[in-house]
Amino acid sequence: MASNYNIDGIMLFEQPFARVPYENYRKVFRTSQKNIEKELGALQAAAADLARRAQAGTVVPEDALKAVDAMSRRAEGLKRKLGELQRNAGTPTLEVMRERLQLLASVENMQSSNGPDFDRWADTRLDRWLTDWALRSGKEKTARKLAQARGIERLVDLELFSEIRRIEEALNKHSCTDALLWCSENKAALRKVKNPLEFELRLQEFIELARDRKLLDAINYQKKHLIQWQDSHAAQIQQASALLAYTPSSAFGPYKRLYDLARWTNLVQSFRLAIYNLSTLPTEPLLHLAMYAGLASLKLPACYDHETQNIDCPVCDPNLGLLAKEVPFSHHVNSTIVCRLSGKIIDENNFPLAFPQHGHAYSKEALEDMAANNNGQVTCPRTKETCHFTELRKVFVS
Incomplete structure (x- = not known):
């Protein structure tokens, strides 16, 4: 069964990926155009002056030869400047643009995120983001080695x-x-x-x-x-x-x-x-922006309450929790209940069961596993209350 994914959200992160070579191409094109206009204008003026003097019969053959030589040198100088511009631009810009656009087109044509094609594309994206982070952090040698090892030199802005x-x-x-x-x-x-x-x-x-x-x-x-x-x-x-x-x-x-x-x-x-x-680049590394987006979708006030932290929640992790402090809390229209014991979502197939005395609730699957390993006995990890599995009460969430 196909698993839909947010293609618009993916493309939002990829704007700099396509724009950087485009802006570089525009820069090379504008500079080349200025040089061509300047040098060709001078060549046309010199040629027109030589033709006018020749028509008037005032040009000396030696002077004409010198003028032609000067125009030839100027044309050679223009050719050299244009060649230097292309070389200084690095990898051929049009080829880079084509390869990057083809990569973006490939993910647009995928019908599911549950497949080897999307996994390969996501791995390449992660490699690009890690290279971007290394470049921004001054680790250029590391970035170049990673890009070379992964074959993504044209997909990063070295x-x-x-x-x-x-x-x-x-x-x-x-x-x-x-x-x-x-x-x-x-x-x-x-x-x-x-x-x-x-x-x-x-x-x-x-x-x-x-x-x-x-x-x-x-x-x-x-x-x-x-x-x-x-x-x-x-x-x-x-x-x-x-x-x-x-x-x-x-x-x-x-x-x-x-x-x-x-x-x-x-x-x-x-x-x-x-x-x-x-260059239309974000001021933050793309890796950080992706992490911020993920943390913002998970962050809840409970993540900073030592009594209710979830071991499987990234925001509850002490290190990632520091990074998550910079993002807003998640806003859920419909709440999702997660079991503190198993980290799994509590729903109609894995409904909550509460202890009879203090009322702390956990998922049915987690308590069944605990009972199977303790001769039918279950213990609340917070209050240490112990009872038989059959004494637990089913909870209905409204």
């Missing part, structure tokens, strides 16, 4: 996180160069979402010049890179300008905070949020 790690390492060494280059490559996208990362990086470079007391360089840097942000960040620029009058040792209040080296840590976090946003 190149993207390698770029993130490289730029973050540069920021941790107090260098904005790589991050500014990334901002330049993604200027239009950052402007569209009104992300101020580039300004924060420029401001930090100005602060470092002031810290080193390179005042003339700082003034020139401000004129070249900060003035263009005057309309949107005038107050911050004005405040930072005062650093020309204060050294790190004499600064106070807001000026001392500008000199604080903790700003570099904030820049790392801002960069990560920016690249996650442009």
Whole structure:
């Protein structure tokens, strides 16, 4: 019999899986288009000028040959740039998109979650989530080995996180160069979402010049890179300008905070949020989000009551219980009763039986097993009340 499963819920988790290579392809396409338009425009202008001079009879053969050679070199330079763009993009983007979409299509076509095909798909998904967690946690070597061992290199974003790690390492060494280059490559996208990362990086470079007391360089840097942000960040620029009058040792209040080296840590976090946003990646690992979703569906107030904890409940586990504190309690329209002894659901086929004196109830199956092993006697684990199985009372839940 087919077992239905929530395909919409599955696809909700898989949005970044399909979007990351798509966004990477768009980025490569836009950059290639800009280079082609720039270089072909120059080639067309040079060719038109040469044709005009030839028609007027003012061109010298040697000059014409030089002009043709220059156009040829420019075309070769364009070809080299486009080749570098494709190589820097890592694994061929279209092939990655095709393979990922085929994987998503395969689960949509499955009729049941109780089968070997779905089990294999779920195992691959878990491998992807574990690799994603390792990449976000800075364990790139582990992630690459796992991806290689499972044959999922095209199903995880190794190149993207390698770029993130490289730029973050540069920021941790107090260098904005790589991050500014990334901002330049993604200027239009950052402007569209009104992300101020580039300004924060420029401001930090100005602060470092002031810290080193390179005042003339700082003034020139401000004129070249900060003035263009005057309309949107005038107050911050004005405040930072005062650093020309204060050294790190004499600064106070807001000026001392500008000199604080903790700003570099904030820049790392801002960069990560920016690249996650442009790459449509969630800020939390997908493994964590899946665990949160599962825990939220199970979490009940009883899970934190030592008297009523269930040994088979993940939320009642001390370690997972800490993680579950961050998610809301589950909301059940219809309550489900679970036996404390067996962990099985109590229903019409496994109805509850209560002890005659204190009234604590457990499932019929669990009490039958206890009676079979104790000559018909059953004992309540909470009150230690003991009686014969035939003395138990059937409970009707309404």
